[in-house]
Amino acid sequence: MEEVRIGVFVCDCGSNIAGFLDVPEVVTYARTLPNVVFAKENLYSCSETGITEIKNGVKENNLTRVVVASCTPRTHEPTFRSACVEADLNPFYFEMVNIREHCSWVHMQDREKATDKAKDLVRIGVAKAALLEAQESIVANVNTRVLVIGGGVAGLTAAVSFSRRGFEVVLIEKERKPGGRLNDLYMLYPYNIKASDVIEQKISDATSSPLIEIHTSSVIKSVKGYVGNYEVCVDVDDGKSLDISCGVIVVATGASVLEPWGLYNYDGQNIITQLELEKRLKRGDLSVGSIVMVQCVGARIEKRNYCSKICCMTAIKNATLIKEANSGTNIFILYEDIQCYGVEGEALLRKAKEVGVRFVNCDTAKPPAMGDRSIKVYHQALGREVELRYDLLVLSTPMIAREDATALSRLLRVPTDESGFFLEAHVKLRPIDFATDGIYLCGSAHWPADVRESISQAMGAVARASIHLTRGFVEVDPIVSTLADEDLCVGCGLCAALCPYGAIEIIETPKGKKANMISVACKGCGVCGSTCYHRAIKMNHFSNEQISAQIAAVAGS
Amino acid sequence: MQYVPDIRTIRVMCTGRIDPSMILEAFLHGVDGVLILGCREGECHYVTGNIEAANKIDMTSRLMKIIGIDSDRLYFGHLSSAEGARFVELAEGFTKRIREIGPLGREIKEDKEVLKFRLEAAKAAVESEKLRWVIGKKTEFMDQGNKYGERFTRHEIGRLLDGILMDEISVKEIQLLLQERPLSVRDVSERIDLPPHRVLRYIAGLRRKGVVRLEGTDGVSPLYSLQG
Ligand code: SF4
Ligand code: SF4
Numbered sequence: 001m002e003e004v005r006i007g008v009f010v011c012d013c014g015s016n017i018a019g020f021l022d023v024p025e026v027v028t029y030a031r032t033l034p035n036v037v038f039a040k041e042n043l044y045s046c047s048e049t050g051i052t053e054i055k056n057g058v059k060e061n062n063l064t065r066v067v068v069a070s071c072t073p074r075t076h077e078p079t080f081r082s083a084c085v086e087a088d089l090n091p092f093y094f095e096m097v098n099i100r101e102h103c104s105w106v107h108m109q110d111r112e113k114a115t116d117k118a119k120d121l122v123r124i125g126v127a128k129a130a131l132l133e134a135q136e137s138i139v140a141n142v143n144t145r146v147l148v149i150g151g152g153v154a155g156l157t158a159a160v161s162f163s164r165r166g167f168e169v170v171l172i173e174k175e176r177k178p179g180g181r182l183n184d185l186y187m188l189y190p191y192n193i194k195a196s197d198v199i200e201q202k203i204s205d206a207t208s209s210p211l212i213e214i215h216t217s218s219v220i221k222s223v224k225g226y227v228g229n230y231e232v233c234v235d236v237d238d239g240k241s242l243d244i245s246c247g248v249i250v251v252a253t254g255a256s257v258l259e260p261w262g263l264y265n266y267d268g269q270n271i272i273t274q275l276e277l278e279k280r281l282k283r284g285d286l287s288v289g290s291i292v293m294v295q296c297v298g299a300r301i302e303k304r305n306y307c308s309k310i311c312c313m314t315a316i317k318n319a320t321l322i323k324e325a326n327s328g329t330n331i332f333i334l335y336e337d338i339q340c341y342g343v344e345g346e347a348l349l350r351k352a353k354e355v356g357v358r359f360v361n362c363d364t365a366k367p368p369a370m371g372d373r374s375i376k377v378y379h380q381a382l383g384r385e386v387e388l389r390y391d392l393l394v395l396s397t398p399m400i401a402r403e404d405a406t407a408l409s410r411l412l413r414v415p416t417d418e419s420g421f422f423l424e425a426h427v428k429l430r431p432i433d434f435a436t437d438g439i440y441l442c443g444s445a446h447w448p449a450d451v452r453e454s455i456s457q458a459m460g461a462v463a464r465a466s467i468h469l470t471r472g473f474v475e476v477d478p479i480v481s482t483l484a485d486e487d488l489c490v491g492c493g494l495c496a497a498l499c500p501y502g503a504i505e506i507i508e509t510p511k512g513k514k515a516n517m518i519s520v521a522c523k524g525c526g527v528c529g530s531t532c533y534h535r536a537i538k539m540n541h542f543s544n545e546q547i548s549a550q551i552a553a554v555a556g557s
Numbered sequence: 558m559q560y561v562p563d564i565r566t567i568r569v570m571c572t573g574r575i576d577p578s579m580i581l582e583a584f585l586h587g588v589d590g591v592l593i594l595g596c597r598e599g600e601c602h603y604v605t606g607n608i609e610a611a612n613k614i615d616m617t618s619r620l621m622k623i624i625g626i627d628s629d630r631l632y633f634g635h636l637s638s639a640e641g642a643r644f645v646e647l648a649e650g651f652t653k654r655i656r657e658i659g660p661l662g663r664e665i666k667e668d669k670e671v672l673k674f675r676l677e678a679a680k681a682a683v684e685s686e687k688l689r690w691v692i693g694k695k696t697e698f699m700d701q702g703n704k705y706g707e708r709f710t711r712h713e714i715g716r717l718l719d720g721i722l723m724d725e726i727s728v729k730e731i732q733l734l735l736q737e738r739p740l741s742v743r744d745v746s747e748r749i750d751l752p753p754h755r756v757l758r759y760i761a762g763l764r765r766k767g768v769v770r771l772e773g774t775d776g777v778s779p780l781y782s783l784q785g
Contacts, residue, residue, distance in 0.1 A: 098566075108559060498609055500605045526574025531576075531689060533684050533685070533686050542574055544576070547579060548582060554588060555586035
């Protein structure tokens, strides 16, 4: 067994630490701790002088472990790890103790107690340091083929962008032809571009690319693997199944539109959804005298409490188009709130008013009531009920998560939110990533998105995914779980069931079923390690022994 | 921002790393309270780490109640790393509560040995396979139901857990006692304050598993001891 020789460096941080606790006393105390052979005060441990002092300390005293008691690991842990490396020590032979944010800064009025606490914290750090083990970073190759799930505007955009970067793409579409929702739409706001022009261009770009392979009428059956190395099995058109190896996956499965059966006497004939109106406009067979549109049908209610965000603009656009084609048509839009964000949105709303579309602000407490070919509504501005006759009643219903989204989310082991839409890793910091590395998200599968948003998200997802693809390998911190004792593992699968990242699989081995840790996919959370009742799992750098030693050190022993 | 200097910290990657036995270990070492701080509910940096932690911590505090330790000594607080003020609030609140309860063991007015005995039994009990599966599958049982499609309410799961905890702790206490020397059912019953018929049932179970064997008699009562 090698001798453990710990060096402790206590930082003054100028007066940030030394001003509020007795650093020399902490240094003297550190010298009394087991395995500590050297302790020193630094004016600024992180400065060039400080780093040199640490490196010299290691060399002159043959230190095998280094403890720095200073600030938060968030800022300087990498700095000190590099110093260890320069002094020929493994970077994981380093332990950081925070006596600034956790001590001097927060106990400024009590120098004595702050000093005591700093001593305790150093003792806890030293206890762990004695048990530190060398670690090596984990690297895996990345397969540069890409899987895109969904052949709508988002999926096609992603596929084409990947191919332009030179990556091979397999695109899986559930329907018989690609194009998604845009196949049904007429004109796209804000500039009234024909949906068919946009989508036909995308389809032709994708089909003409030699790098893109499109499978229609196809459904994902199983997903295995991790970033860089996914194995996906797909049921394809002709009843056969197809195995796809890929490095990254983009989810672009879109959303459905609510059919409001049971609301406003919806019948799909004279009472239709905004989507059905688009289809009629596209066919060009619309001639009616009066149209009433109702916003937020089945949306922003208790069961579906979100705003679908695109329906207001769709209604405004359709109403304006109809009015411009035939100024004799009467159009009313009944709304509670209007969502027309963006510069163009506001302009379109103004234009709709100019061409004579009438907006009626309803009161949530007094919802419209159906009459015979008419709808009665309390007009807030007039302060009384009005009855509006219609030939066509158009209901603006929200986009809703696809029914099969949950099944797909389980296969991919990525989460959905309470409305069933796919959930990103972080709302602001990682809006198009999933928490699981190597899987990305774009378009309405995430949240109702219009065409522009879907396209930008798709391009963003491609950019994010390309980080792995262009690097060609993934490197992860070695703070991961390992199956330390294969014989202890009984292959029960509880760890695999609880791992948030699908980083554990149960495999058949000559010794029976065993857990297999996929290190590149593991994030080191430790859920598996704290779950295994056979103690077969070891968490690198946060082992049971290390934590136990720290617990004992808290109590002073 | 200032707060009481009474807290000592141990860093883990995620609250999901915390094994119930670590909490009991801390009490065995004599700490007066264990404050576990992690991400806000639904915002866990490790997706579901803090949910798993919550299940384990809830189980541990149930166990503490059973062995007579004030479960306020264990608290799971949620905050984001940007919420310094909340940290202070939690640290202060917890410390205040612990000061009210007093040093560990005060609530059971019993000597250090009893406290240690119970904590050791508790620490052994949380290694139970059955317990680990129930807490591991708790979220799933509540959200989706078990393999028979039965969904459990929080209350039902709690009752189920308490039942298993009672069994496991009793079994471990019996094992600890028998480790010292051979005892009769009546001896055990008196020592751990459990009706003889329950003790007998647990001992029968332990004998079936080959953990306990018959070791002579004391008058007419059989004596039991741990298997080699
Ligand atoms: S490592 Fe532990 S929890 Fe995982 S399968 Fe093996 S025995 Fe079960
Ligand atoms: S440490 Fe966390 S991410 Fe890694 S295998 Fe265990 S449960 Fe999964």
